[in-house]
Amino acid sequence: MQPSRAFSAPGKALLVGGHLVLDPLYESYVVALSSRMHCVVSKLPSNGIDHFSVTIKSAQFDSDEWNYKILRGSSYEVLEVDGKKNPFAKKAVEVLVNYCQPDPQTTENVVLEVFSDSAYHSTGTSTLKKNEYNQFRFHDSTITKVPKTGLGSSAGLVSVLVTSLLSVYQGNLDVNSPNDQKTIHNLAQVAHCQAQGKVGSGFDVAAAVFGSIIYQRFDAKLIENLPTEQPAEYAQAIRILIDLTDWNFTHDKVTLPPGIRVIMGDVSSGSETTKLVAKVKAWYQQNLPRSLTVFHCINQGNLKFIEGIEKLTTLSRESPAVYQELLEKLDSGHDANASVEITQIRHAITQVRENFQLITRESGADIEPSSQTSLLERCLKLNGVITGVVPGAGGYDAIALLVTETADIPSQTSGNADFSTVTWLDLHQENMGIVEEKPSHYLNLQ
C-alpha cells in the first residue's frame, strides 16, 4: 500500500457571531486553529469483481476502522460492511461517489488514514507517539468514548475525507485553486450537514476549508432540498448543487493583527450546542420584536469588534513603532486606555457579552452562565489580555482570549485557584484552511 497524497484541515473558534450566524443576515468572525485533522491517502488495486471499497482508519482511537463497499453497477449505494457507525465518514464517501461517479470497472480501492491533533480531545490516559514531523495521542477507547473539546473535529474530518477522495476520483486536485476549494467546501458542507441530520450555519466547515474568515452563511434550503429518495436523482442533484449553483455566501479571508493571537481555555464542563440553539430560537420567537433589537445590538457589537481588529492591523502597518509600544503597554497590564482601537474592541465585546447574558437569563440557554462571566472577568485582569468571550454557541465548554503573543497566560494563572477550572490548550490561530501535506510525515510514529 503506497501512500500517495495527504491533506490537513484546521479546527475552529467562532469568536463573534454565535447564534446570529444561523441567519444569513449576520456576519461572524471565525479563526482557524493550529489544531488540525489529517488524512493520508493510499490506493490499492481493486480485487473485488463486483465492488470497489473505501476504508477509513483511525488508529488513534482503539484502531477504529470503517469499511465501505460500493457495488459495481449499483447507483453508487455505499454499504458499511462491519456494522460499525461513523455518520461523518459514511456521508463523505456517499457524497463523493455520487458526485464523482467513478467508473466501477476501473476504480481502485482507497485507504484513508485519519490523524487528529491532540487538542481536539481530552488527554485522558492516552499515549503520545511521534516522529520528526508530527505527534499524535493514541487512546485505548473508540472515538465516541473520548471526550472532545469542541474544536470542530467532525468538520475537519469531513473536509479532509472529501479532499482525499476527490484527489483520487477526480485527479489533478489543487487545494490552492479557488475553484477546487469551492468544490471541496460545497461537498464537505453537504456531507457534514447530512451526517448531522441538520443544517447549522456551516461556519466550522467553511473555516476548515478556507481558514480564518469573516463568514455569512449560505441558504440552508440548498442542502435541505436535496432529493434523498432516488439515488440516481441524488447523484444528478449533487452535481448541479456543487458545480452549477451560486451558494451566495461570504468567506472573506482574515488574519489577526501581528503580535496578537487567540488562546483557548478548555473548561470541559461540556455543553450541548443543539439544545442551546433550540432554547435561543424559542426565546427569540417568543420575545419579538424586543429579541430582534437584542440581536441587532449583538450584531452591532460583532461588527464593531471586526472593525476594531481591522483598525489594529492598519495601525500596525502605518505606525509600526506606535503599534509595538501599544503591545508592550498591553503586556505591562497598565493599559486602561491603551488605544482607541483596543477601547473599541473591548467595548464591542462588552456589548456582545451583556446581551448574551440577558439572553442567558431570559431563555434558560446557558450561553454565558455566571461562572463563565466570572472566569472571563478574572482573565481580563491578566497582563496581555485584550478581551475574551465564550466562543461559538457559548456554554461551559471553553473560553477564548485575544492576547498579545508575548502574554504568558499559563504562567500567570498557574497555581491560582481562580483559574483551576480552565486548561489552556496548546494551540493558536493559524489562519490556513485545507493544505496538502507530505505522506511520509505520518510514517514510523512511535
Ligand SMILES: Nc1ncnc2c1ncn2[C@@H]1O[C@H](COP(=O)(O)OP(=O)(O)OP(=O)(O)O)[C@@H](O)[C@H]1O
Ligand atoms: N479522528 C477521528 N476519526 C474518526 N472519526 C472522527 C474523528 N474525529 C471526529 N470524528 C467523528 O466526529 C464526531 C464528533 O463530531 P461532533 O460534531 O460531535 O463534535 P466536534 O465536531 O468535534 O465538536 P463541535 O461540533 O462541538 O465543534 C465523532 O463522533 C466521530 O464520528
Ligand SMILES: C[C@@](O)(CCOP(=O)(O)O)CC(=O)O
Ligand atoms: C450556535 C452556532 O451559531 C455556533 C456553534 O458553535 P460551536 O459548535 O459551539 O463552536 C451554531 C452554528 O453556527 O451552526
